[in-house]
Amino acid sequence: MEREKCREKVWQAYRGVGQFAAAYDGMMANSSLLGRLAMRWVWGISDEGYRRFLRQAFAGIPKGFAGRMLEIPVGTGVLSLPVYRSLPQADILCMDYSETMLAAARQRADGMGLANVSFLQGDVGQLPSPEGQFDLVLSLNGFHVFPDKPRAYLETRRVLKGGGIFCGCMYVRGESRGRDFFVQNFCERKGYFSPPYETKESLEKRLREGYEEVSISLVGSFAGFVCKK
Numbered sequence: 001m002e003r004e005k006c007r008e009k010v011w012q013a014y015r016g017v018g019q020f021a022a023a024y025d026g027m028m029a030n031s032s033l034l035g036r037l038a039m040r041w042v043w044g045i046s047d048e049g050y051r052r053f054l055r056q057a058f059a060g061i062p063k064g065f066a067g068r069m070l071e072i073p074v075g076t077g078v079l080s081l082p083v084y085r086s087l088p089q090a091d092i093l094c095m096d097y098s099e100t101m102l103a104a105a106r107q108r109a110d111g112m113g114l115a116n117v118s119f120l121q122g123d124v125g126q127l128p129s130p131e132g133q134f135d136l137v138l139s140l141n142g143f144h145v146f147p148d149k150p151r152a153y154l155e156t157r158r159v160l161k162g163g164g165i166f167c168g169c170m171y172v173r174g175e176s177r178g179r180d181f182f183v184q185n186f187c188e189r190k191g192y193f194s195p196p197y198e199t200k201e202s203l204e205k206r207l208r209e210g211y212e213e214v215s216i217s218l219v220g221s222f223a224g225f226v227c228k229k
């Protein structure tokens with residue numbers, strides 16, 4: 001599918017998800033019954049696996065981090081905003097291009113009284129920040145969604161300072177035939193994911209081209225990554 005059409009399809013899909021944010025949050029937080037069933041039966045991630053998934057997703061953020069950080073895409077903030085409570089000294093900008101997802105994230109941050117977190121609607125392919133603005137860029141479950149992945153990799157690297165940390169997690173193909181089938185025949189058709197997808201090996205190779213100290217871990221079909229520019 002041509003990129004612009006794919007972008008529109010993904011945007012429509014997450015506009016819908018944002019309108020039913022509670023259902024999305026229940027799955028991502030592994031807290032609703034349906035969410036836990038999906039985690040287990042679709043993604044093959046048990047409760048213990050889910051705890052490991054969270055640890056690997058946030059493994060790149062140093063304890064007590066107090067620099068400038070970009071999170072993209074923040075979605076509804078269900079995973080990251082609770083973590084930001086433990087980073088009161090950090091200056092955090094959260095971006096997403098879906099205004100409904102962002103609205104849910106803003107509401108959550110307000111409810112939590114997070115004063116050091118701001119929000120901006122924007123596309124990962126055209127970040128409105130000058131070069132080298134951030135000490136850390138976090139991307140949770142974004143790179144299997146972004147329609148223009150080469151631009152997303154370029155832009156997230158451009159806005160990172162030399163020595164800055166790029167980290168997060170994404171779906172990788174090739175770990176389970178059943179999950180790859182589900183991604184192709186459900187997630188992709190609905191516009192929740194967009195190909196091409198990394199494998200663990202291709203992700204490692206790609207990150208090594210632009211970063212140092214690359215480390216990758218796997219929980220089911222989700223790769224956590226941490227590296228330094």
Ligand SMILES: C[S@@+](CC[C@H](N)C(=O)[O-])C[C@H]1O[C@@H](n2cnc3c(N)ncnc32)[C@H](O)[C@@H]1O
Binds near residue numbers: 101142147
């Ligand atoms: C699977 S959600 C992940 C959200 C959150 N990080 C999480 O793990 O719950 C994917 C998000 O990517 C956003 N998105 C998709 N394409 C984007 C783009 N080109 N620029 C910025 N955000 C985008 C969607 O709006 C959606 O909120």
